[in-house]
Amino acid sequence: MELQAANPKTLRSSLVWRLTVFILLLVICFIFPWIVSPLWLRIGTEVVMWAGLAQSFNIICGYTGRLDFGHGAFFGIGAYVTGMTMTLLGWPFGLGLLVSGIVSALLALAIGYPTLRLRGAYFAIATWSMGELIRQIATILDITGGAFGLQLPAVLNLPYFYYIMLLVTGLTYLTTYLLVEKARFGYKLLAIREDEDAAEMVGVNTASTKNWAFALSAFFPGVLGGIYAYWVTYIHPDSVLGGQITDVMCVMAFLGGIGSLWGPFLGAIVVQLIQRVLWVVWGEGTFYLVIIGVTICAVILFIPNGLVGLLEGTGLFSPRESVNELRKKIKW
Amino acid sequence: MELLLQTFIDGLLMGGLIIIIGVGFSLCFGVMHIVDFAVGEWVMLGAYTGWLMVRYFGHDAMFYLPVIFIIFSALGWVIYPVILQVVSGKRFNPAIMGLIFTFGLSITMKGGALTVWGYHIQSVPTWLTGKTLYLGPLTIPGLRVSGFFFGILVTLLLLAFLYKSRYGNVIRATAMDRDTANLLGADVRKVGAVVYSLYAGITAMSGALIGALFSVHSVMGAKYTMLAFFVVVLAGMGYVPGVIPAAIILGLLQSFVSVYIGGRFNLAALFLVMYGVLLITPKGIFRRGW
Numbered sequence: 001m002e003l004q005a006a007n008p009k010t011l012r013s014s015l016v017w018r019l020t021v022f023i024l025l026l027v028i029c030f031i032f033p034w035i036v037s038p039l040w041l042r043i044g045t046e047v048v049m050w051a052g053l054a055q056s057f058n059i060i061c062g063y064t065g066r067l068d069f070g071h072g073a074f075f076g077i078g079a080y081v082t083g084m085t086m087t088l089l090g091w092p093f094g095l096g097l098l099v100s101g102i103v104s105a106l107l108a109l110a111i112g113y114p115t116l117r118l119r120g121a122y123f124a125i126a127t128w129s130m131g132e133l134i135r136q137i138a139t140i141l142d143i144t145g146g147a148f149g150l151q152l153p154a155v156l157n158l159p160y161f162y163y164i165m166l167l168v169t170g171l172t173y174l175t176t177y178l179l180v181e182k183a184r185f186g187y188k189l190l191a192i193r194e195d196e197d198a199a200e201m202v203g204v205n206t207a208s209t210k211n212w213a214f215a216l217s218a219f220f221p222g223v224l225g226g227i228y229a230y231w232v233t234y235i236h237p238d239s240v241l242g243g244q245i246t247d248v249m250c251v252m253a254f255l256g257g258i259g260s261l262w263g264p265f266l267g268a269i270v271v272q273l274i275q276r277v278l279w280v281v282w283g284e285g286t287f288y289l290v291i292i293g294v295t296i297c298a299v300i301l302f303i304p305n306g307l308v309g310l311l312e313g314t315g316l317f318s319p320r321e322s323v324n325e326l327r328k329k330i331k332w
Numbered sequence: 333m334e335l336l337l338q339t340f341i342d343g344l345l346m347g348g349l350i351i352i353i354g355v356g357f358s359l360c361f362g363v364m365h366i367v368d369f370a371v372g373e374w375v376m377l378g379a380y381t382g383w384l385m386v387r388y389f390g391h392d393a394m395f396y397l398p399v400i401f402i403i404f405s406a407l408g409w410v411i412y413p414v415i416l417q418v419v420s421g422k423r424f425n426p427a428i429m430g431l432i433f434t435f436g437l438s439i440t441m442k443g444g445a446l447t448v449w450g451y452h453i454q455s456v457p458t459w460l461t462g463k464t465l466y467l468g469p470l471t472i473p474g475l476r477v478s479g480f481f482f483g484i485l486v487t488l489l490l491l492a493f494l495y496k497s498r499y500g501n502v503i504r505a506t507a508m509d510r511d512t513a514n515l516l517g518a519d520v521r522k523v524g525a526v527v528y529s530l531y532a533g534i535t536a537m538s539g540a541l542i543g544a545l546f547s548v549h550s551v552m553g554a555k556y557t558m559l560a561f562f563v564v565v566l567a568g569m570g571y572v573p574g575v576i577p578a579a580i581i582l583g584l585l586q587s588f589v590s591v592y593i594g595g596r597f598n599l600a601a602l603f604l605v606m607y608g609v610l611l612i613t614p615k616g617i618f619r620r621g622w
Contacts, residue, residue: 061428065425065428067428067431067432114611115610115611118610118611118614120427120428121361121367121427121431121569122569122610122614124367124428124431125367125561125565125606125610126607126610126611128561129561129603129606129607129610130603130607132558132599132603133600133603133604133607136597136599136600136603137600139596140596140597140600193425243554247435247439250432250435254432285447286443286446286447287443287447288443289439289440289442289443289444289446289447290439290440290443290444290447291443292436292439292443293436293437293438293439293440293441293442293443294436294440295436296432296433296435296436296439297433297436297437297440300418300429300432300433300436301414301417301418301433304429
């Protein structure tokens with residue numbers, strides 16, 4: 001098979017199409033607080049937060065190919081660091097956020113250095129046990145408020161939190177786009193995902209690349225966790241360090257399409273809206289768990305490439321290029 | 333001294349019970365290379381089935397163990413082709429897909445149980461409930477002793493099946509090298525189905541036993557998922573004989589930490605040891621894992 005030259009006309013029209021949608025999306029995101037009720041603003045803030053969290057999960061799982069079942073721990077650590085610096089040390093919010101991002105990235109480096117040597121299920125179980133360990137430590141320690149949690153100063157300013165979430169989530173997507181989709185660093189990650197030994201053989205320093213990817217993917221949940229803590233003003237180990245945080249991130253990333261830039265965004269919108277609509281319709285129930293579970297199974301069974309995979313060919317998203325797909329295009 | 337002995341015996345009895353969960357899980361991993369996140373949920377469903385049967389048909393919970401085994405084996409047999417499709421299809425990472433799929437199964441089961449039965453805690457009385465053996469200053473609950481021996485018995489039966497029978501040889505060959513076993517004439521699809529249904533049956537049966545020993549509630553699964561993972565990590569994934577010492581170590585660890593350090597450090601100690609073992613010897617303490 002030979003390399004197929006794309007028609008420049010279709011390329012240009014698809015670029016215009018994509019830019020239009022993108023700008024429309026940006027405008028909607030910015031005027032959102034002025035056109036909706038406070039309830040929907042809260043839901044919108046949640047959607048934006050989850051979109052960022054799912055993307056951070058996507059960096060380590062979708063692009064690097066390591067299933068991190070303890071990723072929610074970084075969110076909780078961010079929430080706790082911000083909460084503790086604000087209440088115990090009296091630091092300003094912005095500084096607390098920066099510190100929580102850095103602390104969770106450093107922790108990811110420290111955890112990642114020994115853990116990233118493990119592969120597949122071993123890595124998943126190790127990170128899962130690490131995440132649970134962190135939750136247990138937060139429950140045991142006195143400084144974190146133990147099982148009773150932390151109370152933060154309350155600020156009632158919904159648009160403020162919406163915009164700051166939007167800013168951080170936007171940065172997450174921008175970083176993913178620039179560092180992972182369009183840079184050598186990202187190609188190294190893809191090589192590791194497809195075949196780690198082969199990547200090592202052709203000269204990729206797999207250990208340090210994986211570590212940096214892990215730290216990058218831990219930085220953003222740390223910051224988002226800090227914003228979340230200040231937003232909801234009360235955190236306890238089960239609410240920010242519980243396994244359900246990782247679960248939901250995972251569901252969103254897989255539903256949207258793992259290893260693609262826009263997949264986690266789509267997944268976050270769909271899952272969070274379904275969850276909230278069910279919550280509004282049926283009240284506080286547990287049936288949404290069944291729906292989430294069935295959704296995961298169905299996605300894995302029928303659309304392993306996620307929603308983005310379904311939309312491929314519409315020109316709206318650039319398709320995910322795995323090495324296998326690249327291999328098909330190039331004559332060996 | 334008495335406290336020490338009592339702690340030791342409690343840990344030993346607890347470990348015996350965990351063996352049953354670990355053994356099926358380990359076999360499932362060894363043969364099919366699937367890490368089943370739903371293991372605790374099978375325990376929970378087994379416990380509820382036992383509770384329902386005692387409630388509607390009467391008799392003793394122990395009497396229903398074989399029935400539960402048969403029901404859940406059939407269920408495992410039905411689910412298996414779906415799981416096989418997930419892990420053997422052309423996916424970008426079959427192992428991760430399998431993990432996520434069983435994880436979805438576990439959320440579905442948990443959510444279903446919560447929706448149907450709510451958060452109520454149920455208990456299953458049996459004729460052994462409340463009967464206690466006194467050995468000098470030590471107290472040994474009869475139900476736990478029977479659970480311990482039942483666990484050992486099931487494990488030994490399974491090991492005998494794996495190591496002495498012809499079909500057991502086929503299963504072990506498939507675990508060792510799937511492709512070669514297939515070339516030599518083993519029907520690896522069927523082996524997988526047999527192993528998965530064995531696993532589901534044994535785990536659910538242990539669930540009914542656990543329900544009789546402790547209590548039955550919808551969110552009990554997570555705890556047993558943890559314990560099963562711990563046992564399998566310590567034993568080496570897929571190495572079935574290692575499960576017995578690993579489960580006993582787990583029971584002892586839990587009871588000693590609870591008594592001498594404090595109950596709230598229990599889970600933290602568990603995860604610390606599990607993480608440490610994964611880092612130091614990912615193939616388990618016997619270095620025989622897959």
